[in-house]
Amino acid sequence: MRRIPTLLLLLLTLAAMPAHAAEDLVSGLSTDLIQIRSDFTGTDIVVFGAIETFDPGTPAEDRDIVVVIRGPEVPRVVRRRDRVFGLWVTRRQIPFTGLPGYYFIASTRPLDLVASADTLERFELGPSRLTADTDVPASPEEIAQFHAATVRTLTREQLYWENTNSIEFLSRSLFRARIPVPSTVPSGEYRAEVYLFHGGTVVSAQSTPLFVDKTGFERELYDFSNEAPFSYGLVAVFMSGALGWLGFALFRPRG
């Protein structure tokens, strides 16, 4: 729900734009549905776009493209271990809500050259600028440390990406970005956002939904385990019993 103020802001920003900045943006996705089946090992999607009514008068160094993919919100708990009598024990945990389960950002130049810190903050551009809420009392320094640890860990797990220079220009106005999606991505609704910046301000933006969903057997099993956990447990035990019996029957000890 935190996305609504940002989008509203974006619309207001665009409405306030002077009319002569006429460059506009169209973008699309190579797919709008990623299906997780039993052979799913991760995939790539391609975001492509074009700058319409391309204005050759705008200096190339003033023009920046930013591509963002945000996954559905996933609540997380961040823990810090400390040494107690020689053993590493969890001493502090802070739960975070509001962080996307997947986040990818690519830009034509390093983000701090694209726009001011304020603008980047407002559009949550860059993993370190994603806002997170917690219901645990903690000092801002502590929150910052735990937030940085979250971004570091999720980047290591290939769920968060920050790529400069990964937007490929096919012509002066046509571009694309390849987005790696690992097998550990959460399912749910994603949004692909493409921003066109001119000299540090957003002149055009597009947001396209994208769905990641388990399908077929995987979906059914997952739903079954959540909607009818008792029956699911019974089936698990029954399956184990049957397999155990089968093992006994096939390899029956002689005599």
Added chain:
Amino acid sequence: MEIYLPIAEISVNWIMIVGMGAAVGFLSGVFGVGGGFLLTPLLVFYGIPPGVAVATQACHITASSVSGALTHWRRNGIDFVMGGVLAVGGLVGSILGVQLFRILQQTGQVEFTVTAGYVLLLSSIGGLMLNESVRAIRARRRGDPPQLTRHVQHSWILRLPLKMRFRHSKLYISVIPPLALGTLVGILTAILGVGGGFVLVPAMIYILRMPTGAVVGTSQFQILFVTAVTTILHAITNHTVDLVLAWLLVMGAAFGVQFGVRVGSKLRGEELRALLGILVVAVALRLLFGLVATPDDIYSVVVGVP
């Protein structure tokens, strides 16, 4: 070769998982233990979330104990009365354990508790096993006559009330020790994802003084009940039983066990126990290292609400 696990929500190399099941099944065939104490840490090491590893292990052990219990039942090696009393204790322990597991998960202490629990359990049991088997091997080399097992009850057990007759085991003892033992093993199953045979079997021999012929079968019988209930409880409470993972492990183990049994029958009992002792102590040391060594990142991030 990759297969997606719908509950663990990661994709794994299925040959690897079947291989792990087979390797651990082989060891359990050789040594006659469930092997959960090896498989749970292996799965976590491979990247399966600990909650899923523990719950799925309970499901996997159900399958192997069904096979085991059936085999022993054919040989008349199960004391159903004793197994029943142990199972009642086990059910209580399992319910307590699953609740405890949830509390640990909420306070963020699951990983530490599970690892520390393994270290304590494995080092003490491995140590005892090594000590006993080395003595037995030395005694044999010196040509001592084998020690006779004294079928005398501990006096404190004889003083306990609520005595009951266990015809198959030729025992007349209080139900309190087997109930307590069952409860302890139930808690271990729920928290550590082990069958608990390596606690149950020695305790039945040395504390309850059961005849050895009925010990393994009876423990399999109790483990079957406790792991089945634990599977259902984990499925209800934590939604962490992954059927695809369980199926792969069971497939591997079913084959591994058969080879293991053949190898095991060629080794002497003392040597077997010494080897198992070394293995158990090695696992304990590896886990202890994980608790003591400075982690790469002192922060860790998990999905969920505390």
